[in-house]
Amino acid sequence: MTAIDLPGKVVAALASVLPGKCGLHEPEFAGHEWDYVKDCLDTGWVSSVGAYVDRFEAMLAERVGVHAIATVNGTAALQVALTVAGVKAGDEVVVPALTFVGTANAVSHCGAFPHFADVEALTLGLDPVALDRWLADIGRRQGGELVNRLTGRPIRAVVCVHVFGHPVQLDQLAEVCARYGLVLIEDAAESLGSYYKGRHTGGCARLGVLSFNGNKIITTGGGGAILSSDPELAAAAKRLTTTAKRPHRWEFFHDEVAFNYRLPNLNAALGCAQLEQLDGFVERKRALAAQYRQAFAGMAGVSFFTERDFAKSNYWLCAIVLDNANRDLRDGVLEATNDSGFMTRPVWMPLHTLPMYQSMPRADLSCAEDMADRIVNLPSSPRLASADRGEV
Numbered sequence: 001m002t003a004i005d006l007p008g009k010v011v012a013a014l015a016s017v018l019p020g021k022c023g024l025h026e027p028e029f030a031g032h033e034w035d036y037v038k039d040c041l042d043t044g045w046v047s048s049v050g051a052y053v054d055r056f057e058a059m060l061a062e063r064v065g066v067h068a069i070a071t072v073n074g075t076a077a078l079q080v081a082l083t084v085a086g087v088k089a090g091d092e093v094v095v096p097a098l099t100f101v102g103t104a105n106a107v108s109h110c111g112a113f114p115h116f117a118d119v120e121a122l123t124l125g126l127d128p129v130a131l132d133r134w135l136a137d138i139g140r141r142q143g144g145e146l147v148n149r150l151t152g153r154p155i156r157a158v159v160c161v162h163v164f165g166h167p168v169q170l171d172q173l174a175e176v177c178a179r180y181g182l183v184l185i186e187d188a189a190e191s192l193g194s195y196y197k198g199r200h201t202g203g204c205a206r207l208g209v210l211s212f213n214g215n216k217i218i219t220t221g222g223g224g225a226i227l228s229s230d231p232e233l234a235a236a237a238k239r240l241t242t243t244a245k246r247p248h249r250w251e252f253f254h255d256e257v258a259f260n261y262r263l264p265n266l267n268a269a270l271g272c273a274q275l276e277q278l279d280g281f282v283e284r285k286r287a288l289a290a291q292y293r294q295a296f297a298g299m300a301g302v303s304f305f306t307e308r309d310f311a312k313s314n315y316w317l318c319a320i321v322l323d324n325a326n327r328d329l330r331d332g333v334l335e336a337t338n339d340s341g342f343m344t345r346p347v348w349m350p351l352h353t354l355p356m357y358q359s360m361p362r363a364d365l366s367c368a369e370d371m372a373d374r375i376v377n378l379p380s381s382p383r384l385a386s387a388d389r390g391e392v
């Protein structure tokens with residue numbers, strides 16, 4: 001493979017799989033969306049109370065197998081999950097350097113400090129071995145807490161992210177967190193419909209969160225959810241997201257400063273209709289991934305990113321990874337594919353390189369930095385897979 005023809009070969013591979021010009025990830029409204037949203041408008045139940053919010057939460061709870069609280073977006077969900085986990089202003093929370101900025105912003109919204117850790121190339125999620133080594137290196141036990149001896153601040157929690165829908169090594173991360181007395185929270189914003197060893201992501205740790213932004217596998221326009229197997233944490237999350245109002249027919253009694261983060265009924269109506277179609281979306285996205293894998297199988301210089309054997313991924317965003325020797329061709333691939341009408345994107349800039357996070361504590365982040373230069377996301381909408389294409 002020469003430097004000149006790799007972008008052209010990637011374009012040819014995309015053209016062999018895709019029906020034509022397409023965006024990165026487009027929502028699809030082929031179910032009961034119009035009926036349910038119209039019902040909200042007809043009845044006037046459009047805001048933060050209504051039957052669709054309760055129904056959406058019940059459907060999510062059934063799917064994931066834990067309690068679910070619907071919120072205005074995934075970032076707010078993570079902020080509240082961190083809060084009920086005990087994260088306070090001045091604490092540090094370990095997050096991967098390679099994730100959407102919302103993961104770290106939620107930590108900052110708590111008045112806490114994101115502490116960046118490295119990812120591993122095989123899952124793109126937090127590397128449990130590197131995390132263990134780093135915590136052993138910088139952590140010291142003090143009054144029952146793990147304190148970062150470099151900053152003097154307590155490290156309270158770890159947020160792992162199932163990047164592009166691919167589950168991280170949850171058992172290993174849970175073991176490391178348990179050993180250091182840290183709470184593990186799953187940022188499952190991208191992994192609704194993905195499973196780790198048969199368990200739904202977001203429901204494996206005591207706390208998890210989802211996002212239903214317009215680019216996710218199902219959307220409520222904007223929205224999110226907090227997930228917890230612990231009824232007390234779930235109740236605390238519900239109170240914090242609903243202005244801590246004591247239930248009463250007419251009294252406005254609120255017993256603490258809390259948030260107005262509840263998902264409106266109008267959005268939840270969309271969510272119910274979308275969730276009814278989740279299995280079909282996952283199936284078609286996995287079929288699309290199988291097509292891509294085949295198209296890139298014989299191509300030197302690049303590989304299609306594939307789930308691990310312990311995982312069943314929703315393949316929310318499909319991705320190719322350029323070989324090390326071709327890392328300088330990433331922008332050429334982005335340019336050629338976008339010029340041909342196939343919307344592709346690089347992965348996020350590692351968060352420790354963003355201005356507001358440059359001074360935050362961090363481990364060695366060489367894998368995150370390396371992968372950020374080599375990943376290209378491919379068009380991934382479910383509609384791009386046709387029924388007669390191969391199954392995974």
Ligand SMILES: Cc1ncc(COP(=O)(O)O)c(C=O)c1O
Nearest residue numbers: 073074075100102103189211213
């Ligand atoms: C990994 C990750 N975390 C958090 C979020 C934040 O979710 P939201 O955009 O709904 O606030 C997103 C997506 O948008 C995400 O991809």
